[in-house]
Each structure stands twice: as structure tokens, then as C-alpha cells.
Amino acid sequence: MTSIDVQQLTKEYGTTRAVDDLTFSVRPGQVTGFLGPNGAGKSTTLRLVLGLDRPTSGTATVGGRPYAAYDEPLRQVGALLDAQAAHGSRTARNHLLALAASNRVAARRVDEVLEETGLAAVAGRRVKTYSLGMRQRLGIAAALLGDPEVVLLDEPSNGLDPEGIIWIRELMTGLAREGRTVLVSSHLMNETATFADHLVVLGRGRLLADTPMREFIAGHSRPRVRARTTDPARLRTVLARAGHELAEAGDGRWTVDGVRAEEIGRLAAREGVPILELVDEEASLEEAYLALTAAETEFSAPSTPLQEA
């Protein structure tokens, strides 16, 4: 099994701490969302995992070994860090061929990933003629080149059109289903919610959460029920007796905070209040995330502002 293990990782640039005593693991077989606002240290962490930057202290390993210890690393780990990294004067095909050659990946594989990322028809064009979305696809093609067990993608949906976003989502969940380790950084919560099974959340270089996504949302949001009834006045009285408050949500709908549908349903049934609709409102990842970061800023001492390096 190939997991990513980050142990007490710290990276300082001058006096700023981009990554601060970070410890987490990324497991195979699921998509792990790597969340945090811009400047939280996500990209720095990915660079440290890939051995591109030297940690100030701590370690980052892939499959128990430092990345640089792999003989042909592209066959183990594929990464997209920056879609702009391919030289504009090269064709996409030559960019991939040079990468493939260094790790003795067959040239046939270059054509396969070009096909897979939808670039086959434009593979002979210079990268500078590419849109951001096409460059993003090229970066993903490069990440998939060595058919790696571990895939790291930094903001992969940047610049992709809606169709591309669906494609990358299916690609990532597909890779995880094959048992691979997939770590995807993003600052977009709602989008991450569509593909992540697990979350690692950073804020100011520190670990804020490392939990399954369902638990993360449940743990950082208050339950809320949405209801429709033909007799709001009676429902209000019944609920008030049980200590709940009915709030009007407009359009004939009502909401009750801090309670789940089963309890409201039981109360209404006992009192014979007609209910037309009763639903648990799913909190969004965004709401949960904001609740977490709000709590975080409340409890953390003011610290030096960080910049994404």
C-alpha cells in the first residue's frame, strides 16, 4: 500500500512559517481533498512531499521512502503542480516525451495519456497556443504518464470548463477506485465536496482537520430541518413546548435549527399537526469549513500573515 506520510513537517521562508509542524497521512483507495485558503501552505507541502523544497524540519515520505529515493519516481508518483510549467515553445507531445524518456516510460504511453486527457488532436501544437484548460489537461497527462500509484494534483480544475471539471472529477474518483492514493488540493469547497472522501484541512500552515468528509461536515455544522405544513401556528406551539423555534424561510417553508427531522416528525405526529414536507438540511462543506476556520481564528493568537510561496 502506498500512502503519503507527513511527519512534523515545518518549512520556513525567512521568518515566515509556510508549513508549521504538520502531521497527516493520505491513504490509498480514496480521494483526499487538501483544503485551505490561498497561502495556507498546500502547495508548499506538496513541493516538500516531492523533495523539491528542503524542509526546515520533519519528514515527508511516499510509501515509506523519501520521494527522491525512488529510482524512477514517475512510475510511483505523478504530480501536477503548475499548469504553466510546460515550456511554451515545446509541443505537448515533446514535453511528455522528454519526461517519459527520463523514467524509461514507453513512448506509447505518451500517446495513451494524450488520448486520455483529450489532447491527442492538438499534441503537435506548441504549448503556448494552449488555453489554461488545455495546459491543465497537459499537466494531468504528465502526472498520469508513469501509471503511478500515487497522484498529487494541485488545483487541477483551474481553468477547466464545466465539462472538464466533470471529467477530472470522474478521473480522480476512478483512480481512487483502482486503489490508488489521490491527493487533490483546492481552495474551492463546493467543488471538493463533489469528489473527496477524506479531508485534510490547513490554515496558516497548520493542520486544522484530518477526517472523513462526512464526519467533517457533521462535526462542524448544526443540524437543521426544513418543513412545510398547512398549520404553521399549531406547529409553532408544539415545537415551542419542546424547546424548538420555528423560523419562516419564505415561500411557505419553515426551518427549525438544532434538531433532526425524526424528532420533529415524532412531535408533529403525536400532536396531529399535518406535515407536507420534512427534510434534514444537509450542511455544505463550505459552511462546515467556515465554521471550523471561524473557530480557529477565534482561538488562535494573532500570528504573522503568511504568503503562499
Place this chain on the structure above:
Amino acid sequence: MSTSAVLRSEWIKVKSLRGSVGSLVAVFVATVAITVLVFATVGRAEADNADAEPLFDAFYAFNFGQVAAISFGATAVSSEYVNGALRVSLAAVPRRGLFFGAKTAVLGAAALLVGLVTSFTTFLGGQAFLGDYAIGLGHPGAVRACFGGGVYLALMALFAAGLAAVLRSGVAVLSVLIPFTLIVPFVLGDMAGGAAQFLPDRAGQQILHEDPSGMLGPWTGLGVTAVWAGAALAAGWWAVRRRDA
């Protein structure tokens, strides 16, 4: 990692970049074209001059060809410093010494090959216009100058490559080296002696003289250029190894 695989990868990078292929071609085309132009027009008149030095004068166009050689070395390395390309390269080849060594070897080999072809072509091509004034490869020092001239061009390319890795920018390298090689010699003229003769271009060009004056002989002069190139590459290697990518 397999060294030959990394060499192949670096070769693909060089040949797939219009800028580096272009400057490599320019080494040959510029040098030979200027030689033909000059020798076909004023060649005989110059050769008739009292202070003419037939062997050294044969390589006059090197003044321009070396600029292309410098551009080749600089652009081939600096292409790694555009938009984080180096991160992609080092993710594929994490052994940084191997990465930089393979790049240097490929650049050096390509520049040497083109340099030798350019050097011999320039010499023979220029002489073809001189009629009675022409010298051949049998002239004292001619083969040495042709061979050494090719090595000289390769060393200048490597010197620029090393600097590019330190400065992380092709433009920076060109703005240091081009004034250095184009203007400084004109300013200093033929002034022999002093520290100027140890400059990388001046020292290396000793190999082109039939009978070099000054402290440096033909091979020791070329050796001084090799030391410059070696020092630049060592600094570049250190920068690639030590810095965060």
C-alpha cells in the same frame, strides 16, 4: 536512475526547443555566412595588410558565432527557469547532480559537434576566396586552431550554461556576456598583457593564433577558458543542488 535515459530526456528537451536549436544553427550559419561575406569582399585586401595574421584572421567571424554559442548555452538552461519548469524536471529526475550533469553533457556535446563543424568550415570556406593569399590546413597551427576553435565555442556555450543556472535567467546571462565578449575586446583592442588576457574569450582565442603573444600559449589559453566554464558549471551545479526548486 539510468544515466542514458536522463541523457536521452535532455537531448529531447534540446532538440524540441526552437530557441536552443535556432541558436545552435546560428552558430554555424552566422559564422560561415559572415566569413563568406567578409572574405568575398575585403578578404584579399585585408590579407595584403602588413599586420595581417592569416590564421587568426580566418576566424574573424567567431566574434559573432560565439554570441550564438553563448545564447545556446543560456537559453537551453534558462528554459528550465520559466514558470517552474524545473519542478517538473526535478520531479522526474530527483537526483539533481545527475540532472545537471546530463544537461551539461548534452549541451557540451551538441555545442562541440557544431563548433568543430563550424570551425573547419569557416577556415576552409574563408580561404577559398583568398586566391594566392590562401593558407591550407598544412599551415603551421591551422589544424590546432580549427580543432581548438570548435572546443572554444563549446566552452563558451558551457560557460553561459553554468551562469544561467546561477542567475536563473537567459536574459541576465546574455546581458552580462554579450557586452563582455562583443564590446570589451573592441575597447581593449589588441592590448596584450594585463588581466584582460585571462578573460574567458581572450584566453580561449589564443588557440586561433599561429604564434600567440602574451603570457598564455594556445592550449594554456584554452585551458583558462575551460577553467572559467568549469567554475561557472560548478556554481550552477551548486545552485541547482542547494536551492529550493
